[in-house]
Amino acid sequence: MRKQSKWVLRIFAVAASGALLFNTPSALANSLNDLKKEQQNIQEKKSSIQSNIKETETKIDTNESKIDQIMAQIQALDNEIMATEKSISAVLSEIEQTTTEIEALNASIAELEQKIADRDKLLKERIRAVQVSGGSVNYLDVLLGANSFVDFIDRFSAVNTLMEADRKILKEQAEDKAKLEEQTASLEKKLQEQEDSKAQLLSLKANLDNQKSSKGTLVDQLEAEQAKLLEDKEQMETEYEEVLNLDKEIQDKIVAEQKRQAEIARKAAEEKKKREAAERQRQQAASGSTTSIPEVSSGNWTKPASGRFTSGYGYRMHPIYGKGKMHYGIDIANSTGTPVVSAADGVVSYASPLSTYGNVIMVTHSIDGQTITSLYAHLSSIKVSVGQVVSKGQHIGAIGTTGNSTGPHLHFETHLGYWEGMASNSVNPLRYISL
Template sequence: MRKQSKWMLRIMAIATTGALLITTPSALANTLDDLKQEQKQLEQKKNNIDSTIKHTEGKIDQNVSKIDQIMAQIKELDTKIINTESQISEVLNQIKLTTTEIEKLQASIKELERKIEERDQLLKERIRAVQVSGGSVSYLDVLLGANSFIDFIDRFSAVNTLMDADRTILEEQANDKKQLEEQQASLNKKLQQQEDSKNELLSLKASLDGQKASKGNLVDQLEVEQAKLHEEKEVLETEYDEILNLSQETQNKIVSEQKRLAEVARKAAEEKKRKEAAERQRQQAASGGGGGGGSSIAIPNVSAGAWTKPASGRYTSGYGSRTHPISGGVKTHYGIDIANSTGTPVLSAADGVISYASPLSTYGNVIMVTHSIDGQTFTSLYAHLSSIKVSVGQVVSKGQIIGAIGTTGNSTGPHLHFEIHIGNWEGMAKNSVNPLRYISL
């Protein structure tokens, strides 16, 4: 009776310990899941910020293009302004020359005016002389008053001379007045044309200056906007760096949590060995120390030892360098591939704790199991799965079904990509080993 009580207490202790091993990882699962969710949110935020930075850089490039275009226009306006100023300078020189001509003409005009005034005085004196003589003197009277033929000839010659002189005076007077009017009209017209040309060029220059000022204002506005965009980009880049630091911190927490789960796996392995030893002792005691063994549940394709083949199927690709089936380049294959139809069961290759069970980049659906075997931590990875049948923190046994073969992620057909890493998984290349060192196909 006392012996039965003793074995009953042992069985209760084993059951209690087993319950703790089952519930404790489930509680830990929330922590790792929360960390992975936090990491996912940080990645999303980082991607959003990166997208915003690229959008801002696009705006900056557009502004640079606009500024370059406007500066080219300003350069063109500068060329036009220089040409216009040159034309204005030329017209001003012409106006100066015309003004000099006008000054010379004014001197000539004064001379003509003096001659015209002298002739006017002479004509006035001639008129007064006629008036003094009673207004009845005529050239005929002068001729008829000759005392002799010689006197007549003299008088006739004098009359002709006077008539010619009067006619010349009148013609010169008319010609000088006409010349004066024509010169004045010509120079005034030329001066007016030059003034008009000068005013047009000054108006054109004012318009060009206005356009240049407007373009300059636009450049100033764009440069202000450019400075603002650079400031926004700098703020975004600072935030991006902060997110990277947070992401790295979360990644470190995930690695730390996986290490903690590895310790859980180690303790689970030790407890399993203890339970198996206790069970063997119980069976030996129940049989009176005989050597008979109890029956075990047979699991297909489960090997003896610490490791077993993770799935049945055709071995299609080994560990090491190979020609990538998609890119065509020669790359290192950090695992082995086992091809089979979609849905074929995938087994845990050894006892352990589920440390990852989600999609992961080009791997598609992935499960990672952290193992503790003879005091050494290992991580096995199962990729391209069509389904995941376990959750993070769950304790699994060697040969337990954890998922199914599929073709998710970067895959050319349904198969299992299987990796083994000494220590924690920190990327496909780090600590990877050839799985065939531990499993047999």
């Protein structure tokens, strides 16, 4: 941006120095046009920078909103992680309690296994005893082998006791084995459930940690982008400030250039005053009239043509369209060919046909630091060219009826600044001239 500013200023310096060296109407016009073009470029640059600043501010607000949303999500994840960690702690406490229970159960199982082993040993001994006695115990032979009734009763009681003991051993053995299987299955199921619960919670926590990490990474990216946007905005604001300063410099140069051109035009007019007076006299003689060119008034302005004042500035019934319409100038009627003069010292900025105006001349004046443009329309002839310096009262054209016109007359307008359309900066010409 600084390089561009220096380049623009160098261009201005070259344009200004060129105008001073050559001091010609075209050089003056080009110098001022260059300044105006550069001013327009700067205005466009200002608008572009302002648009970029607003766009960046919108992105900053959007990023800020995204960061707030993600931070809220991270907070929610933190709450979930804390709840999950609390659940994991509860499960670990349950596992610790279950471990204590398992130790007690293991002791019970060991005792039960010992009982089963002892019974297995006893049963094995009983089986061996049966095998030694021939493969089976005949309780009837035992009873019939009694020597007496008392011996029979003793033998019967012993047989019952032995049979009951065998049944009890078998029953207890079956019950203990079932109990062992039940306790073992219960232990395995409880351990599996706790391990499953622990694994699920650990998986959930890992997932939440990953989400939090991902969100944190996104926040880091957004914050980095936010910092870049803020840096860009600050840079654009600095650039805008530089453009503002440059705009002020160019505006000052434009004012100075207009004053310089006005001074050059004034001096040129003074140098040509006698010659122009002689020219006017010659034209008057040639036209056979001594009153066709109006007398030059004192002051900055003079009447642009002799004739009858037919229409003023403001709303009127339009003679062609037949309805109320704004009239942005005044009309002076006279015969075709009546001389038209420059209303003030200045530089010709336009001299050509223009739309419904017909043949048009525009003269840009710089009076007391104020730029004013006068317009002369419906001319039958144009006697000056663009860039030509003209003096107040100098013959520049002739009354006619070109363009949209109902008869020969001069349509005369004045605009503050430059002409940018009939309605732009238009003011009543009677502010400056007297009829």
